[in-house]
Amino acid sequence: xxxxxxxxxxxxxxxxxxxxxxxxxxxxxxxxxxxxxxxxxxxxxxxxxxxxxxxxxxxxxxxxxxxxxxxxxxxxxxxxxxxxxxxxxxxxxxxxxxxxxxxxxxxxxxx
Amino acid sequence: xxxxxxxxxxxxxxxxxxxxxxxxxxxxxxxxxxxxxxxxxxxxxxxxxxxxxxxxxxxxxxxxxxxxxxxxxxxxxxxxxxxxxxxxxxxxxxxxxxxxxxxxxxxxxxxxxxx
Numbered sequence: 353x354x355x356x357x358x359x360x361x362x363x364x365x366x367x368x369x370x371x372x373x374x375x376x377x378x379x380x381x382x383x384x385x386x387x388x389x390x391x392x393x394x395x396x397x398x399x400x401x402x403x404x405x406x407x408x409x410x411x412x413x414x415x416x417x418x419x420x421x422x423x424x425x426x427x428x429x430x431x432x433x434x435x436x437x438x439x440x441x442x443x444x445x446x447x448x449x450x451x452x453x454x455x456x457x458x459x460x461x462x463x
Numbered sequence: 464x465x466x467x468x469x470x471x472x473x474x475x476x477x478x479x480x481x482x483x484x485x486x487x488x489x490x491x492x493x494x495x496x497x498x499x500x501x502x503x504x505x506x507x508x509x510x511x512x513x514x515x516x517x518x519x520x521x522x523x524x525x526x527x528x529x530x531x532x533x534x535x536x537x538x539x540x541x542x543x544x545x546x547x548x549x550x551x552x553x554x555x556x557x558x559x560x561x562x563x564x565x566x567x568x569x570x571x572x573x574x575x576x577x578x
Contacts, residue, residue: 393572394571395506397566455504456504
């Protein structure tokens with residue numbers, strides 16, 4: 353099936369550091385999404401990308417959709433303790449019910 | 464709070480028992496999705512409703528699983544004869560009829576433990 357490979361699996365960083373995580377796939381996606389999930393909660397959409405090469409920012413978050421539509425990265429600048437959580441990439445192949453998620457990057461921010 | 468709500472939040476059941484979960488989507492969202500999330504993994508799509516019509520079911524949705532959305536508002540997911548492998552977080556999401564269908568709002572999930 354169309355699997356999304358997300359890396360790294362986990363990150364331990366100091367408050368104030370910048371973070372970068374990425375996602376690759378062998379499949380071409382129409383839309384690429386980044387979610388954050390905190391313990392005991394459902395994922396929350398952070399950024400959506402739907403144009404190849406698109407670079408989009410949302411506050412301290414920046415994400416880019418790869419030119420081949422097979423990869424994406426998410427950067428978080430000047431991390432703060434509330435950035436702690438699991439970050440998932442997700443790719444939409446066709447319609448909204450055809451969404452594939454990566455396994456997540458668990459982020460820990462040390463104060 | 465007008466977000467997606469799910470009930471119960473946690474369910475512990477013995478193998479072989481039936482369980483039912485409920486999802487209340489955001490008001491007037493006509494699209495509703497069920498996902499399953501196992502530990503250390505991202506959500507996996509189970510099924511999709513547009514209003515009361517169940518339009519798609521994943522191969523993950525075995526014949527022990529059934530989902531309904533009788534009036535196009537809340538939805539239920541029932542698992543019959545639960546197995547230990549059914550232990551997971553069951554997430555519901557909804558999406559407005561206007562706007563892109565990838566714009567899904569997730570509920571907090573129901574964590575199922577089968578002993």
